[in-house]
Amino acid sequence: DQQVKQNSPSLSVQEGRISILNCDYTNSMFDYFLWYKKYPAEGPTFLISISSIKDKNEDGRFTVFLNKSAKHLSLHIVPSQPGDSAVYFCAASAGNNDMRFGAGTRLTVKP
Amino acid sequence: EPEVTQTPSHQVTQMGQEVILRCVPISNHLYFYWYRQILGQKVEFLVSFYNNEISEKSEIFDDQFSVERPDGSNFTLKIRSTKLEDSAMYFCASRGGGGAKNIQYFGAGTRLSVL
Numbered sequence: 001d002q003q004v005k006q007n008s009p010s011l012s013v014q015e016g017r018i019s020i021l022n023c024d025y026t027n028s029m030f031d032y033f034l035w036y037k038k039y040p041a042e043g044p045t046f047l048i049s050i051s052s053i054k055d056k057n058e059d060g061r062f063t064v065f066l067n068k069s070a071k072h073l074s075l076h077i078v079p080s081q082p083g084d085s086a087v088y089f090c091a092a093s094a095g096n097n098d099m100r101f102g103a104g105t106r107l108t109v110k111p
Numbered sequence: 112e113p114e115v116t117q118t119p120s121h122q123v124t125q126m127g128q129e130v131i132l133r134c135v136p137i138s139n140h141l142y143f144y145w146y147r148q149i150l151g152q153k154v155e156f157l158v159s160f161y162n163n164e165i166s167e168k169s170e171i172f173d174d175q176f177s178v179e180r181p182d183g184s185n186f187t188l189k190i191r192s193t194k195l196e197d198s199a200m201y202f203c204a205s206r207g208g209g210g211a212k213n214i215q216y217f218g219a220g221t222r223l224s225v226l
Contacts, residue, residue: 043217
């Protein structure tokens with residue numbers, strides 16, 4: 001089941017710079033997209049979401065962009081902080097069906 | 112803040128043994144889920160549960176797996192005869208009503224080690 005893909009297993013950025021995490025999907029029925037953050041030894045925690053009727057949603061330092069024609073979404077974190085270092089999972093759902101996750105991208109923010 | 116709790120945090124078992132992983136979802140939530148994450152791999156959906164029955168399950172959730180909500184608070188995942196490849200982190204999640212747009216909240220997970 002590869003409906004949600006995060007092709008970069010890891011990303012390293014300098015503190016204060018922008019982090020851009022990418023996600024691609026194949027199921028055109030997906031209409032709701034989420035990003036979760038996961039620290040070691042903890043469960044995933046919800047970060048931000050976007051509905052397919054929008055192309056951008058912003059919450060503080062976090063912005064999610066959706067490009068439906070490309071079936072692509074991205075999470076921007078600016079400015080990045082060391083505490084943002086975690087694994088970030090993209091997830092998507094279609095109608096009332098439940099989420100499918102990507103493989104995750106490990107973000108490391110260096111001081 | 113309400114949270115999903117999972118016990119135990121780490122379960123070690125011998126191959127072929129039965130294990131029960133326990134979860135207490137957020138109290139007013141209606142939908143319950145189990146996911147697993149094999150070390151180094153992605154989070155995989157196992158099963159969703161609503162109104163005292165399974166609403167969706169993945170190919171992973173075969174006859175060795177079962178779920179139960181034995182009372183008003185617990186949600187359990189049973190693996191009847193564990194295999195080495197069942198070793199993984201198992202996450203429970205829950206969400207309220209209002210369709211799949213509602214956010215799922217996850218527990219901290221149970222690490223299952225099958226020896």
